[in-house]
Amino acid sequence: MSQDVQHCSFVLVADFDIDRGAQLTYQFPQPLGTDEGLLANLMLPDGAERQPTDWTVFFLNQTPFNTIKPPLAIDSNERSSADDEGSQMLYGINLVRTKLDKTARRGAIVKAMAIVTRYPFVQIFKPVLLLALDDYFMNPSQDCLARLFDAVNAMDLSNMPNLTRYEKIIMRNTERQDVMIGRSFEDYTYPDPGTAVQHPTNHSARPGHRSTNSGDSRVSFEDGVLMRGKKERDGNARNGGGESYKSASGMRSPTSPSEASFSLDGSAVWVGDESGLDQMGFVATASAASASSTSVSSVAGRGRRSTDASSSSSHGAYGRGGEGTQSLAGASVASAALKDSHFYHTAINYNEHLLPVKVPLSTFPEEVGEGSLTMLCTTFSPAITTMTGPLHPHLHTNGALTPPVIVLYNALITGKRIIFLGHHKLAENVSNHVLAACALGSGCGVVLRGFIKRAFPYATLINREEWETIPGYIAGVTNPIFETAGSWDLLCDIGTNRMVVSKDIHVNHPASWSSSHPLISRTGTLKAESSIGSEEDAVRVQTKEGGSMQKPELAGRPDSADNLFIEDVLGAIASHYSEAHVRAKFTEYVLRFVRIAGRYEEDVLGSTSISWPTASYTERPGEKPRLGSGAYFADETTCARDLAVNASRIEAWRRTECYKLFQADWKHVVATNPIQGFDLPHQLSRLRFAKSMSDGEAELIFRTIAENLRTYDQVTELLAWLPPHLHGLQPLSFGLFHQQEAVRELAVDLFNELRAYPIGVQFLQALNHFQRYAYVRQAHAKEQRLRDANSLSIPHSAFMSRSPSNRSESSLGGGG
Template sequence: MGSDGGHCSFVLLAEFDILAGAQLKYQFPQPLGVDESVLAMSMLPDGAETQLDDWTVFFLNQTAFNTISPVLALDTPEVKTTALLGEPTSSAKDKPDLLCVLNLVRTKHLQDPTKNRGAQVLALAICTRHPFIQIFKPVLLMALDDYFSDPSQDCLARLFDAVNSMDLSGAPILTRNEKMVMRSSERKDIFAEKFAHLAPPPQSWNNNNGKTLLQHRSTHSGESFSSFEEGILMRNKEREEPAVAQLQTGQSSPSEASFSLGGSAVWVGDESGIDVESGEGEGEGEENSILSFVGTTVTEPNRRRRSTDASSGSSLAHLKDGMLRPSMIHTPSYYDPNMRSGVAKDTHFYHTTVAYKDHQLPIKMPLATFPEEVGDYSLITLIKAFSSQALVSGPQHPHLHTNGPQTHPIIILFNALLTGKRIIFLGHRKPAGEVSSFVLSACALGSGCGAVLRGFIERSFPYANLNNRDEWEAVPAYIAGVTNPIFKSSPTWDLLLDISTGSVTVARDIHSTYPVSAGMPLGVPSVARSATFNTETSLGSEEDMVRAANAKDGAKTDFVTKTDNNADNFFIEDIKSAIEYHYGESLVRVRFTEYVLRFVRLASRYEEDMTGTTKFGYPSYAFDSRAPNPRLGSGIVFNDDSTGRKELAANSHRIEAWRKTNSYEYVCADFRNAQLSDAIQGFDVAHQLFRVRNAKIMSDGEVSAIMRTLAENVKTYDQVVELLAYLMPHGGGLIHLAFSLFHQKESVRDATVDLFNQLRAYPVGVLFLQALNHFQRYAYVRQAHAREKRLAPDQYQHQPPPQQQQPPPSQSFYGGSSSFNRTYSTDRMVTPTMNGGF
């Protein structure tokens, strides 16, 4: 993504003529080679004259009729442009890149009502390979204003040059796992270290002691440093400095009182003790400590350290009305406003500018966007628009109605996307931009917000019309947005969603279009594992199967799906509760990502039961402690066999239909690539984390094997980020792994400490450790110190016993209304009395 990275491929301008209709007036810098009438009609939607401004989106290079070559105007047909950094390459080597077209339509009313019906309708569009097309809206608005005042092709040239001169060379390129961690975290300093090269600190920023506030020491990733700051394990400053001096000169070894784990960085939950830039650090005496850390969070000048009560640092998930709430994490300011303007305070975005004429337009580029997420879509708006089961009409089909008549409209839509049905969003008398937004939201819904599945955007038409109807209706499993109500009577769709009324209609002939045949019974023996479900378990009632297969039209269909599996409805109710409690779009997106991830793992188990193996998942078997080296479990986990049979039965039809789509082929290819490129190899990470979090009964041997395997295989930065990508903050983050700090077996506690030490070597791991509650953080600090002493006995053999002072009654460790008192004495030290916990 350099400054010459080809952000804009083409610029188009269309105009509505009262006699000739929609006309494509300019194509810059060269013609696209696509039917100009098709482009003009796509840029000037029906009813555009009734809207002052409207935004629409459409795509190029989806089918033969809208394919252009080369993708970039400055390329030659023989030289194919390389894929954007951080994006997966296409499975077809000669398949051109998808081009997203952001189009702005404006109606300008004229003084002379006799000319052009009293209004001038223009549309200006840019073609780009970037999915985050919303960042170009400011410059597109200014360019269209410019064209109205000076209608010439020079305006298009200025827009083309301005967008392509946008400098994204400093933007961090995130891997898939880094994007998963970033989008699941609401911390505005997540991956802040990736921005360190953009904002060198002013040398004049000093604290009251003359020491630079912004500090950093160059180090290898395995080394670490720590700033000495007050914490629950620290004495006052007068006692702290002599301890450091003694450690540096070798006169004495550190005691538990003087042992620093980064001060507040891990214990308190505040970032004021973390170093970021070059300078003399306070923690030089501990540079060999296995628990020290190179920090990256910048603090505000002379900012006070926050208090350490339970409410300020603890990030336990809260339960309210049965709804899992994401934890509230303290979010510090990462950049000072006095720094240069191109640097973001929120690291979820990269801030840059576009210079158009004499204006510097600010641009916020999101860093965690996947190719299947185009534009600024909203799942909350989609869910609110289609929330009533009473508005669903038409016959029931097993591909769509996985919970019979109680299936929620959003689940019906998801099933239709997943199983390759033809879908139309109708918005009669609605702006074309609103219809386009619903189509883009649906694509994100089906793909798990771009993080799990793909293949939806390439068959979507956010704005479709009668002029190119034959082309887009010929695309299998299309997802189209229309404004003309004539499509309601078209026989070519399978599911129609009316955004004006919130109604969902299933086509009457869907059973004849997609016949359902009886599938194989569950329980086919699998060579990959020792046991499976009972062979007498079937996917569904044979009577229901035959009834659905023999149905000829909607009037004769009385297919009824068993409703004893309500997992989908529980999930939707949970999402609706989050929306009612005003949780944001980011939480809803993360929850749908988890939902689609679980479906893929469930489908992998189904495929394994049917064929004996699976192409896109780990084989399913339980933990085996009989072997000399215990074998960890793998595959999806059910609470019990009965629950597993019900869930597989409820999902069997949509899984079978999904396996016939291109989305399934993409998943298989992605899994093969992941097996070669994943940093953590050799075991199913998701299975181990699910067992630790949800297992009702776990043997000590399994817990020990899981924690030791994680500690041995999560050491490098890529491995740490991959593990954290599975640990969503709203689900507790590291909190369930941290319970192993209180396990009765010392080997489990030691393995957990080793794992946390390795996480703490990287800034993103520190942020996750900060989200632990006070008890877990203290247990980690104490056990890490004790383990360090055991690993280096010679260093501590001459250490005199520390003198302890009892805290005053008002500062009791358990005093006050919260778990920890808000006021601490720097003279006190808490000594745990239990081995392995409090």
């Protein structure tokens, strides 16, 4: 990231005056040019005087009524940049504090301070805000804002890596603290791991408090982080580098990973001299570097060394210059091994206080702040949540048994108006639920987008008429008057664990799926198995008391896919699985939904613009066999049931802005993906779930994947579709046990290619002993056959320079 990019665009301070109410006291370095009363009320939430500390999050440049117009941003280039729709969003993190003071008229002083930034990970600024607001209480002057502004903008992010989309997905799906350790800490040397790092900054060389550049302040997080990466890619292209590796860890290793970097509970697969790893610090720190004890080298921790005579090289996991030479890069990796590579570690030097900062590296723009899906699922778990209001086909995909979180998800993707109410709750709690809902609907930012643009983490009565006009708004409030107003479709009360569907939802959002739809006739025989599938199913019977009761068929099925999914998620939460694991499950859920939507469009419209066309594997005489594509279903019955269950919410989703954004995203992904020409997720689903598969299809799948695995970007795309919660490389490992020798050899070649990259080695480490031994044995046998044949020389490449050995005790599973 360029050091010229400002991390902090504005610093704001608001005070509560007993006569005038909330007042915006300071705006630094210049006025924002927007409604000051609105900003002040966002920074001083209702009931702030009753809470010692509270936090809120707000957005700017989100809608016309909160778009900023700094008076000094007069340059035409800046204005054109500000008009760029994709780079407008600014995020504010606000701290409000109440201090008792007997000299004050109400016995307390309430002040708030906010940092406005282009980064969605606003939580990194919480520690410095705490210090700065304390400083402001003691010395309420603009100097405090200037010190905070300078300190945040002096934070060094110049060496923060810009991960690709698939690198981010890999990182967020694993809890290994050494994932991509060389990639994440490239060109950066750390001192004592227990000490925060702050590079000396030449403040005299920095410009003064120049006017906030409107173009700078409105550059999106993605644009800012990728700015440096673009320069690197351009430099690689000029140097003739056709591949997008930008660090030693991204490049193919000159030699294969060694025993210390590929072991599992003491059972190593690789053999050779580990002196290189000793010097890089891996042997001493590998155990501390990984959060998953099952994938960390305990062999290295005990200092075990292999003595396989077949290997004579002495290179470390990321390459080493020569025997007895300790490289600077090795020292960097060794120090970084003690840190979690999911974060970029830097520091903010505020008022002679060095504050460590951990910047998350795998954040997507739809993930703002600290919204937790674990918290959201716990708050609205079926066991404690009360559901009231009419059933609606857009929301209740399993009738009355639809889990509350699924009702919320359906409301999010179908553009319903949603309010999170937290009466007598902290505004921080309400804000976090709104931000978690945005992560829920978007698949944690990996799949869909457009939710943050209509989210108001904390909303007030001041501009209620304005934010209520935003289609499908997602708002957090603490005032119960919003419930009685009734201008919402779904109310989520986090204080009483209630979820209420508006009584007027059928008037505001009539079900548009008629009973004459072609899918009805095809799925009519599945009525007993499916739930709400048409407008007819949504009809309610009036009672004598004027209320309504459910039709018998709307009772739902307790074993529906959505119910089983939520039970699985809640079981993981009860077992203390991490937030990252929960997010990975919801990402998979949303991915599945959009692929089903693609199949639905094909059946209804004849084609789809959001997915691969549906096709099955074909093999005809005289023609080349063709791989299948599209959403995978175990059988036609499952396909028909899933389409019927999802039809109503798919139809509603197709009318939203979120759908249009996904259409554009899909077109871009298909054009720019490293792996081109075939539907990779479909092939992996076939390997995971197919009950039977012809030898020809199996061979073509493995051959196609192996032929499209030649660059680092292609490797990361493949691994991104093989997350640990779906058992990692297990689907590909099935090829090692196939009855056809050609398939087995292709599987070995594929694993050999993965072995050439450090990130591939980490995935290979997760294979179980049986799978790993099968790979070692077959790879060694293949190399031996090549030697015996003596018909061609062994290529001098990474995966041939030192093959896995099946002769060491540890590789046979005897170590440990």
